[in-house]
Amino acid sequence: MVGVRVCSVVLLVLLAQLVVAPRLSVAGVVPELLLLLALMLGVSTDLERASVIGFGIGLFVDLNLIGAPLGLTALVYALAAGGANRLQQSLTGDVVWVPAAIAFGGTALALGAHVVMSELVGVDSLGAAELIKVVLVAGVLNAALALPGNRLLQWAWGPTNELTGAIA
Amino acid sequence: MVEALRGPGGRSILVVLTMVAITLATLDALGFEGTDRARSVVRSVVGPIRSGGDVVFEPLDDVWEGVRTHDELEQENDRLRRQVQVLAERAAEQESDSAALADLMAEVGLADTGDIDSVIARLTAPSFTNLERNVELDRGAADGIEPGMTVVAEGGLVGRITEVTPNRAIVEPLTNVDFAVGVRFIRARDVVLARGQGADSALLVDEAIELESDLRAGDLAETSGLDRSPFPPAIPVGEVTDLTTEDQQTVGARIEPFVDLDRLSVVRVLLWEAPA
Numbered sequence: 001m002v003g004v005r006v007c008s009v010v011l012l013v014l015l016a017q018l019v020v021a022p023r024l025s026v027a028g029v030v031p032e033l034l035l036l037l038a039l040m041l042g043v044s045t046d047l048e049r050a051s052v053i054g055f056g057i058g059l060f061v062d063l064n065l066i067g068a069p070l071g072l073t074a075l076v077y078a079l080a081a082g083g084a085n086r087l088q089q090s091l092t093g094d095v096v097w098v099p100a101a102i103a104f105g106g107t108a109l110a111l112g113a114h115v116v117m118s119e120l121v122g123v124d125s126l127g128a129a130e131l132i133k134v135v136l137v138a139g140v141l142n143a144a145l146a147l148p149g150n151r152l153l154q155w156a157w158g159p160t161n162e163l164t165g166a167i168a
Numbered sequence: 169m170v171e172a173l174r175g176p177g178g179r180s181i182l183v184v185l186t187m188v189a190i191t192l193a194t195l196d197a198l199g200f201e202g203t204d205r206a207r208s209v210v211r212s213v214v215g216p217i218r219s220g221g222d223v224v225f226e227p228l229d230d231v232w233e234g235v236r237t238h239d240e241l242e243q244e245n246d247r248l249r250r251q252v253q254v255l256a257e258r259a260a261e262q263e264s265d266s267a268a269l270a271d272l273m274a275e276v277g278l279a280d281t282g283d284i285d286s287v288i289a290r291l292t293a294p295s296f297t298n299l300e301r302n303v304e305l306d307r308g309a310a311d312g313i314e315p316g317m318t319v320v321a322e323g324g325l326v327g328r329i330t331e332v333t334p335n336r337a338i339v340e341p342l343t344n345v346d347f348a349v350g351v352r353f354i355r356a357r358d359v360v361l362a363r364g365q366g367a368d369s370a371l372l373v374d375e376a377i378e379l380e381s382d383l384r385a386g387d388l389a390e391t392s393g394l395d396r397s398p399f400p401p402a403i404p405v406g407e408v409t410d411l412t413t414e415d416q417q418t419v420g421a422r423i424e425p426f427v428d429l430d431r432l433s434v435v436r437v438l439l440w441e442a443p444a
Binding site: 015017018019020021022023025028029030032034047048051052055059060061062063064065066067068069070071072073074075078079082111114121123125126127129130134138 | 181191
């Protein structure tokens with residue numbers, strides 16, 4: 001049952017990214033819903049599951065990109081999910097703004113890392129000015145959607161987080 | 169809660185995933201057929217989903233565009249009506265000049281863009297990720313489109329085809345960071361290379377401007393079509409907006425593209441291949 005709910009959430013976000021997100025662009029920047037999903041997976045479940053699912057989501061993005069090496073986005077998303085998980089672990093107490101902060105910072109770092117790693121393997125990606133704009137706008141959009149996204153994932157994992165045993 | 173989030177073997181899974189990613193990238197770089205096939209399969213699934221989304225959201229898109237651009241469209245409509253009137257008057261005067269030009273171009277082996285077969289295509293929805301700024305068309309190999317073909321719209325150059333499936337084609341816009349096109353400044357006659365600088369940015373020319381160039385802001389640029397250029401000649405590209413000078417010599421320029429990529433809906437793919 002947990003698997004069905006998690007798969008449903010992943011498919012829903014995938015559909016939203018493919019069909020709805022391009023129509024909700026702000027200043028020409030598209031919300032990075034799939035990246036947000038990877039980050040919130042890191043916040044809501046354990047590192048292993050978050051990294052593997054994040055890797056799969058990133059691989060789907062890679063298979064749709066032209067020019068970027070296969071596996072690059074998958075690696076970035078897996079590391080983003082892992083980093084979000086580590087950061088969530090290191091914070092004590094239940095702070096409401098943490099998912100939003102992780103969403104903003106994680107989006108900025110992940111997009112920046114993707115551009116840098118693309119350049120390192122000789123693939124031209126976003127220019128510097130464009131990267132700054134994308135990072136800021138996508139970061140704010142993801143931060144705004146982080147709380148409902150986190151709630152959605154907590155529902156998917158179950159009221160007692162059936163996989164990890166944690167109480168949501 | 170913290171212990172539950174930690175999970176067993178956290179670091180090792182990241183190491184494994186990193187190695188898998190490196191393996192995939194290596195296979196991709198080596199041209200492994202499986203990766204191309206996987207891409208083709210995924211895109212053949214994603215394409216219809218996005219097309220379905222276009223159909224569902226088209227009425228909403230039209231309403232939103234109508235509200236957003238109503239005043240601009242009215243002004244542009246008036247401007248274009250006046251322009252059509254002026255051009256119609258000039259057309260008759262220039263008929264004999266056109267015939268002479270066509271003879272001259274045939275003599276030196278240059279193609280006339282107007283005679284090139286083309287395919288009309290519509291843009292599907294914009295890229296779903298910021299990591300890619302390419303544009304997708306609703307036509308593909310089944311319509312004769314091949315990678316490398318030039319894409320134009322009312323106003324001028326849009327870009328070139330980079331990838332084709334049976335019913336879809338991907339266009340790399342001329343503003344992309346790794347896009348380069350040989351241009352000729354119509355008045356100053358310089359032939360230079362213009363490079364994309366990213367979305368919403370002008371093309372950059374930073375080399376090969378002649379020492380005694382008379383280049384000015386407002387000058388118009390078109391594709392040069394020289395030296396086995398992948399683009400046919402005389403396609404409008406843009407207008408010079410900024411000049412960079414050193415010791416009173418022009419060393420650089422920025423070209424603002426004529427085509428507004430954000431407002432494109434229909435383009436023409438020129439079924440033309442560069443001479444070998």
